[in-house]
Amino acid sequence: MDFFKLLGAGAKFDKSRFKEDISVFKPSRRATHETVDLVDNVPKELDFFGDHSRQQHGSKGAEPIPTRQLAGSASQYIKDENDHTPFANDSEVAEYLKRHRIKVTGTDVPHPIKTFEMLCKEHSFQPFVLRNLEKFGFTQPTPIQMQAIPISVHRRDLIANAPTGSGKTLAFLLSILHQIHSPEKEGFRAVIVSPTRELATQIYEHLRNLTSGRKIKVCLMTKAAAALQAQDPAMRQKFDILVTTPLRLVHAVQNGEADLSRVRNLVLDEADSLMEKGFLEQVDEILAACSSPNLQISLFSATMPSSVEEMAKTIMKNPIRIIVGSKNAATETIDQKLVYVGQEEGKLLEIRRMILTGFKPPCLIFVQSIDRAKELFHELVFESINVDVIHSERTQTQRNRIVQKFRSGDLWVLICTELMARGIDFKGVNMVINYDFPQSAQSYIHRIGRTGRAGREGKAITFFTKEDAPHLKTIVNVMRESGCEIPEWMLQLKKPSQDDKKKLKKKPVERNNITTVPKYDLKRRNHKKQIIEQSKAKKLRQQQTASTEGSSTS
Numbered sequence: 001m002d003f004f005k006l007l008g009a010g011a012k013f014d015k016s017r018f019k020e021d022i023s024v025f026k027p028s029r030r031a032t033h034e035t036v037d038l039v040d041n042v043p044k045e046l047d048f049f050g051d052h053s054r055q056q057h058g059s060k061g062a063e064p065i066p067t068r069q070l071a072g073s074a075s076q077y078i079k080d081e082n083d084h085t086p087f088a089n090d091s092e093v094a095e096y097l098k099r100h101r102i103k104v105t106g107t108d109v110p111h112p113i114k115t116f117e118m119l120c121k122e123h124s125f126q127p128f129v130l131r132n133l134e135k136f137g138f139t140q141p142t143p144i145q146m147q148a149i150p151i152s153v154h155r156r157d158l159i160a161n162a163p164t165g166s167g168k169t170l171a172f173l174l175s176i177l178h179q180i181h182s183p184e185k186e187g188f189r190a191v192i193v194s195p196t197r198e199l200a201t202q203i204y205e206h207l208r209n210l211t212s213g214r215k216i217k218v219c220l221m222t223k224a225a226a227a228l229q230a231q232d233p234a235m236r237q238k239f240d241i242l243v244t245t246p247l248r249l250v251h252a253v254q255n256g257e258a259d260l261s262r263v264r265n266l267v268l269d270e271a272d273s274l275m276e277k278g279f280l281e282q283v284d285e286i287l288a289a290c291s292s293p294n295l296q297i298s299l300f301s302a303t304m305p306s307s308v309e310e311m312a313k314t315i316m317k318n319p320i321r322i323i324v325g326s327k328n329a330a331t332e333t334i335d336q337k338l339v340y341v342g343q344e345e346g347k348l349l350e351i352r353r354m355i356l357t358g359f360k361p362p363c364l365i366f367v368q369s370i371d372r373a374k375e376l377f378h379e380l381v382f383e384s385i386n387v388d389v390i391h392s393e394r395t396q397t398q399r400n401r402i403v404q405k406f407r408s409g410d411l412w413v414l415i416c417t418e419l420m421a422r423g424i425d426f427k428g429v430n431m432v433i434n435y436d437f438p439q440s441a442q443s444y445i446h447r448i449g450r451t452g453r454a455g456r457e458g459k460a461i462t463f464f465t466k467e468d469a470p471h472l473k474t475i476v477n478v479m480r481e482s483g484c485e486i487p488e489w490m491l492q493l494k495k496p497s498q499d500d501k502k503k504l505k506k507k508p509v510e511r512n513n514i515t516t517v518p519k520y521d522l523k524r525r526n527h528k529k530q531i532i533e534q535s536k537a538k539k540l541r542q543q544q545t546a547s548t549e550g551s552s553t554s
């Protein structure tokens with residue numbers, strides 16, 4: 001029997017999921033959360049699980065947890081839909097915020113909005129904004145939008161922490177559109193920085209929709225756009241809003257292709273990632289280039305470690321902080337599972353088992369490196385599964401094409417690295433599989449946040465091996481914060497030390513290659529490959545020697 005031919009047999013693809021971009025935030029059943037069924041296969045060496053815990057856990061995962069109000073619960077929006085009445089007093093505001101699970105800290109906090117209409121009535125937004133919101137199906141603000149928009153409209157610095165898929169993008173875009181409602185041809189007045197090109201492109205498209213029918217000029221800083229602006233200084237004046245990645249912007253600033261001196265609104269999307277090593281220097285340069293004394297800074301992310309907040313406060317003026325739901329938790333509509341797979345090889349077996357027993361794409365599979373992404377792709381591509389792989393070694397054209405195919409439903413399974421973990425909004429993703437255990441709680445929250453977006457339900461499955469077990473508690477804590485019921489023995493697991501956490505963040509766990517080829521064959525295959533490469537190199541050397549000898553005699 002050709003086992004691999006059967007791989008896709010259980011997969012069912014539901015294209016209709018992609019059609020309903022508008023019907024988001026409809027009341028939805030609360031997902032029950034289960035934890036891992038790792039009892040039967042636990043090896044003796046993993047005795048931190050303990051016999052007692054095995055008995056307690058049973059073999060079927062945990063009981064569903066009691067329903068808790070979701071951060072951004074859909075039914076709440078519908079109830080509030082026609083309520084345009086201004087708040088009568090502070091206690092009404094407090095009650096409203098509590099109901100929507102919005103926590104705000106700071107001084108002189110502006111009142112939230114209840115409806116988008118209130119943007120025009122109370123905050124003098126231009127009517128085109130409402131028209132475009134309606135055109136693209138945004139009828140009711142989400143909690144982060146309710147509170148973040150009035151704060152930004154009052155030109156206050158902001159640190160906003162709200163779950164993945166809760167509408168943070170629209171929150172900062174609308175705030176920008178309050179200030180930039182018509183073209184002025186005086187160069188960039190607002191800049192949005194995001195860590196990846198894919199995310200920058202997505203924000204750019206979103207902004208183009210919201211400004212449709214207006215002459216506001218939005219620039220997505222690509223290599224070509226930067227070159228154009230370098231050639232023609234008049235081009236630099238033409239644009240009002242810039243969407244960019246940090247490195248591209250720093251290059252443009254250093255080469256005199258971008259002038260940020262008139263920027264009054266700087267948004268750092270996925271701010272915690274931008275304020276980590278690797279990006280921090282670039283963000284520093286961007287801040288230095290935004291020299292206007294009236295610069296307003298806004299930070300948005302689903303995860304905001306305290307260390308980042310502290311650092312952020314040093315560059316902000318009297319900021320207001322919003323937290324929607326629980327801080328640093330995963331979205332509550334995601335059904336999260338941990339699956340023990342024993343050894344590395346168990347992961348492929350588990351994926352195949354899942355596919356055979358009924359698996360509902362579209363699905364994202366996260367691995368920890370480009371090499372592993374390629375390996376997994378080679379394992380799955382021959383098996384008539386509609387799969388592709390995306391990572392930073394692919395060309396920009398390939399990356400764009402793959403994202404497009406996944407969005408349109410032509411691609412069922414997308415293998416990816418951390419590149420796709422943040423911000424990317426594929427509305428219909430049914431399942432996220434963490435093939436490789438994430439290197440931090442932040443990474444886990446963002447990866448699984450590619451499903452269960454905008455009030456939808458989703459599934460997240462995280463494989464772990466014996467090597468990952470010491471870090472299990474990090475993920476267990478996130479699951480608990482997100483409302484999952486966790487068996488007692490898991491709660492008793494030892495927390496990894498800060499040092500261990502840092503080590504893992506820096507360097508992922510070493511793993512065997514992803515392959516079904518037996519080790520012996522793999523050795524032989526690698527040996528054969530080595531011999532071929534050596535002989536190729538030898539031939540090349542001989543050719544080079546022959547040609548240099550030829551040219552020296554002639």
Ligand SMILES: Nc1ncnc2c1ncn2[C@@H]1O[C@H](COP(=O)(O)OP(=O)(O)OP(=O)(O)O)[C@@H](O)[C@H]1O
Binds near residue numbers: 163425453
């Ligand atoms: N008010 C709204 N009504 C309906 N849909 C909305 C609303 N606001 C945003 N959305 C939709 O919700 C989805 C998620 O929004 P968005 O991408 O902004 O999430 P996010 O909070 O930035 O998530 P992440 O942290 O993963 O980046 C998008 O498809 C967006 O169009």
